[in-house]
Ligand SMILES: O=C([O-])CC(=O)C(=O)O
């Protein structure tokens with residue numbers, strides 16, 4: 001990539017992308033419908049665009065405002081009589097919906113109500129989510145989204161996202177062209193094999209890309225029309241689903257090996273063909289391909305393979321690593337010392353465990369100048385067969401091998417546990433390694449605790465201890481915004497380090513006093529703007545940016561790019 005990168009970073013003079021007016025937001029893709037590049041053998045979808053009015057306007061979630069259409073708009077857009085006479089403000093609509101939501105006692109009912117709102121009135125859905133983020137995150141995201149995926153078939157109402165199954169083999173490019181929005185900036189894709197800590201949910205994993213993308217918009221400000229959720233359905237090995245009459249996916253056991261690899265390859269190629277945009281002779285930009293909840297045996301391989309040719313990001317490996325590293329950097333204020341002074345022990349050596357370990361080692365190596373190999377020695381991993389040590393090397397999967405150290409005295413590990421920073425990261429709440437209360441009780445209130453799904457504050461001996469939510473949601477929305485702002489052409493680990501450091505600096509003295517190592521989600525849009533700015537700065541520094549010239553104030557620029565859910569006036 002070297003020479004290409006050089007050309008972009010040093011070529012400010014002959015840049016073809018005007019960052020202030022375009023920056024990847026709101027257009028800029030010239031051949032919107034792919035007509036220019038369509039050839040005899042390449043099919044094209046005959047799209048038409050027309051002005052929505054009347055009944056159609058009310059049924060279009062992107063433009064619908066429900067009772068908030070003004071008198072003037074009702075006249076101009078043939079809405080008279082289609083709505084009851086009252087006109088409500090968006091604020092009043094929000095108040096009403098929050099009251100309704102709070103009446104549902106079953107979390108899944110809240111989830112369904114939120115999904116219905118998203119399908120009915122997108123602006124209002126995002127207004128609710130942004131203004132009530134702490135309350136609604138557990139509804140549209142972990143833990144409730146886990147249950148929603150388990151029951152996705154029976155609660156299915158409106159199709160969301162794009163389904164690419166083995167039936168579409170050979171036709172994936174055509175399927176991509178069926179999606180109505182053209183200016184896609186982020187694709188979240190899953191194959192449903194490892195949904196949170198719940199295992200193989202096959203095609204019903206769709207709830208995850210849908211949920212993650214709603215956070216890209218609400219937390220990171222990426223416009224909803226730039227987001228595309230995709231589920232790749234290669235079957236499922238979940239017997240319960242295979243025998244479920246309401247299962248929405250193809251009823252066969254998972255395709256593996258060459259059949260799987262070929263479908264993925266076709267998909268990755270089609271994404272480039274459909275969304276690739278040449279910005280310089282040798283440089284092509286395309287959407288972020290965010291991989292989510294693939295099983296270990298595919299996740300590492302896909303990331304390694306496609307990170308050379310696509311803008312790929314694996315949230316379970318890289319996003320988790322970045323959010324945990326941020327928590328560790330912040331916790332040094334409470335624990336003392338530098339990262340290199342500590343020994344780390346992780347229970348679990350899958351995508352999260354090894355991803356985190358690698359990023360910590362990288363940060364230690366950068367900060368101390370020690371070789372990566374040496375930095376890795378500070379980190380120990382435990383998998384289902386026990387501590388990962390040299391003597392097990394022959395039977396270890398390749399992604400665990402860098403962590404097979406000579407077995408050192410057990411005492412050191414115990415030391416590591418004595419200063420208890422406890423991160424119970426598995427999702428949803430039912431899969432957490434321990435609860436906040438257990439962590440505080442076992443350690444007599446000394447633990448600094450963080451978890452993947454949220455826990456309520458705990459009162460321990462008259463002190464209110466606030467558990468942190470060590471969830472990727474702190475990182476991926478801002479990280480994605482940063483990549484988009486800069487028009488990044490590849491993801492680099494240094495961008496993850498930049499995101500971790502940016503998040504850690506958002507923890508204030510007031511938070512530390514409560515034992516918090518993550519800032520509250522209430523300020524997440526400001527936090528995301530800061531993360532985006534630091535990530536974008538790194539993209540420019542590494543010469544991996546295609547949006548040139550670089551805006552001067554990246555935080556301001558990030559804020560100015562962010563989607564706002566307020567209603568627009570229609571003429
Ligand atoms: O979705 C979440 O809350 C975090 C995550 O990526 C996972 O647990 O797989």
Ligand SMILES: [Mg+2]
Pocket residue numbers: 196292293315316
């Ligand atoms: Mg995940």
